[in-house]
Amino acid sequence: MSPSPSKPAYQVIARKYRPQTFSELVGQEHVRATIGNAIAQNRIAHGYIFSGQRGTGKTTVARILARCLNCEQGPTATPCMACPACRETAAGSCVDVIEIDAASNRGINEMRELRENVRYRPARDRYKVFIVDEAHQITNEAFNALLKTLEEPPEWVVFILCTTESHKIPTTIASRCQQFSFRSVDFAELVERMRWICQQEGITAGDGALSVIAQVGEGSVRDSLSALDQAISCCGSTLDETAVRELLGLFSLDTMGQVAAALETSDSRRMLEIVQEMERNGRNLQHFCRELSRYFRNLLVVRLAGAGTRLVAASDPEQTKLHAASEKFSEEDLTRYLQIVLDLYREMQYSLQPKLHLELGLLRLIHAGRLVSIEKALSNLGSGAPPEAPRAATRASVTSNPVAHSPLRQAAPAAAPQPQPPASGSLKDRLLAYLRDGGMTLLADAVEHSEAAESAAEIKFTGPREFSLSFKDAGMKNAVLKVTGKPLRISFVGVDSSAASGAPAAPPPEQDAASRRALEHPEVRRFQELFPDAQVRNVRDLKDI
Ligand SMILES: Nc1ncnc2c1ncn2[C@@H]1O[C@H](COP(=O)(O)OP(=O)(O)O)[C@@H](O)[C@H]1O
Ligand SMILES: [Mg+2]
Ligand SMILES: [Zn+2]
Secondary structure, eight states, X not given: OOOOOOOOSOOOHHHHTOOSSGGGOOSOHHHHHHHHHHHHTTOOOSEEXXXXXXXXXXXXHHHHHHHHHHOTTOSOSXXXXXXXXXXXXXHTOOTTEEEEETTTSOSHHHHHHHHHHHHSOOSSSXXXXXXXXXXXXXXXXXXXXXHHHHHSOOTTEEEEEEESOGGGSOHHHHTTXXXXXXXXXXXXXXXXXXXXXXXXXXXXXXXXXXXXXXXXXXXXXXXXXXXXXXXXXXXXXXXXXXXXXXXXXXXXXXXXXXXXXXXXXXXXXXXXXXXXXXXXXXXXXXXXXXXXXXXXXXXXXXXXXXXXXXXXXXOHHHHHHHHHHHTXXXXXXXXXXXXXXXXXXXXXXXXXXXXXXXXXXXXHHHHTOEEEEHHHHHHXXXXXXXXXXXXXXXXXXXXXXXXXXXXXXXXXXXXOOOOOOOSSSOHHHHHHHHHHHTTOOXXXXXXXXXXXXXXXXXXXXXXXXXXXXXXXXXXXXXHHHHHHXXXXXXXXXXXXXXXXXXXXXXXXXXXXXXXXXXXXXXXXXXXXXXXXXXXXXXXXXXXXX
């Protein structure tokens, strides 16, 4: 709590901490190395294109390069920082380093002026360096003027075109320039940079707060530094994680974890409560949806790449949490959830009723069902099934509504009241209505692609040694019984769709083999044992559906 020493006029952190030398630069090692070598070998191009996400160091490196070229001791990759060229370039007052913002000076007149300017030798330094920011905004005419200069450049001219959209630079220009793509800065590097700057500024910030600030930047140092600026002016010299997160509009992993938990237990009511809480707290629902898509993306990546992956911008404790949550779902689940949330986000962009859309979307996640391993499903389904089912040799999965499994059912909160079967309508409609009221879903394919779907679950063979079983749960069996009065039928959908058309003749030989393979499959056998009433109706190849 020492009184802060009187400070000079406030300077935005991003400007105060603009790297002055290559060694201060975060990331971009490839740019650093290549330019360093070029200078050492005195192979200096007349045109450079620096492309990449904003706030990753393009303008910064352009100024460093200008200094490297013009330093009295140079050209050198390590400018002295003391000579007039070095000092003036740092201050932005060097007459031979001309910075042009193409966003505001994009026309032919400016370029004509520039071409005039190009013809005169530098006033004092070795090179006249033109740094063109937002270079993709230059008009075609102006690009042509620039092209003429680049075709026959005076020996003292160096152009550095900085752009976030390099594809908009005409190839005639690009082919005359040396290109460098600036990469998004790694999360870990961003965290360290923020930590270092906080130390310099006498700011106390823990890992959590630094992680939030780094996340906000999404790979842009400048964006993270702006967030840091905001955090400091709001929170003062101690940055508290929760306060910073709220200030920057980020959602905590715990908030996202609530969605995953509700999904895991198929708790629709909880989903609606989450939306309600969000709205009551005045959170932006579109923003929430965006964060949710990022969350599912992170779960998927952590599921695939393991905790600690650099592909996910999260601190170690966050990675651990993500990993734990990701293990509750299969890779296929997470892929589908991500798709659903991305669709939802797109819909919400145009929605006049984002709350309704969000509710619908979150319920859709639940209704998408979950894929659990067939062993688990079988052991859950069959009352007599051994607790530890033998490991299946195949990669099989069952689409199921997880809470409905008998062992999980007790644990499920807010179980839907047992619905009554509707009295009228087609069998299919009645069954669907009944299932819907009971919080169950029938896979769309099963309804659309199988004549037997009204009373069937389906096993689909997706490859010679792979199948999936679209069988909702034990509740489905009961539902079918209740609505139809008949026992459940199971059809195996396997190798050849011609069988689906119901040809009574003997199946063609290749289908025969496929059927045999299907029927001999140990899991299919187990399934038949569990459901003695079940019949194999047909075997179809999913590829033909
Ligand atoms: N690679 C980097 N290393 C360190 N700081 C950086 C880096 N990139 C950007 N910054 C910070 O962000 C600010 C803006 O960077 P700038 O070079 O203008 O980005 P742009 O790529 O948009 O031209 C700099 O003043 C600096 O504080
Ligand atoms: Mg810039
Ligand atoms: Zn110098």
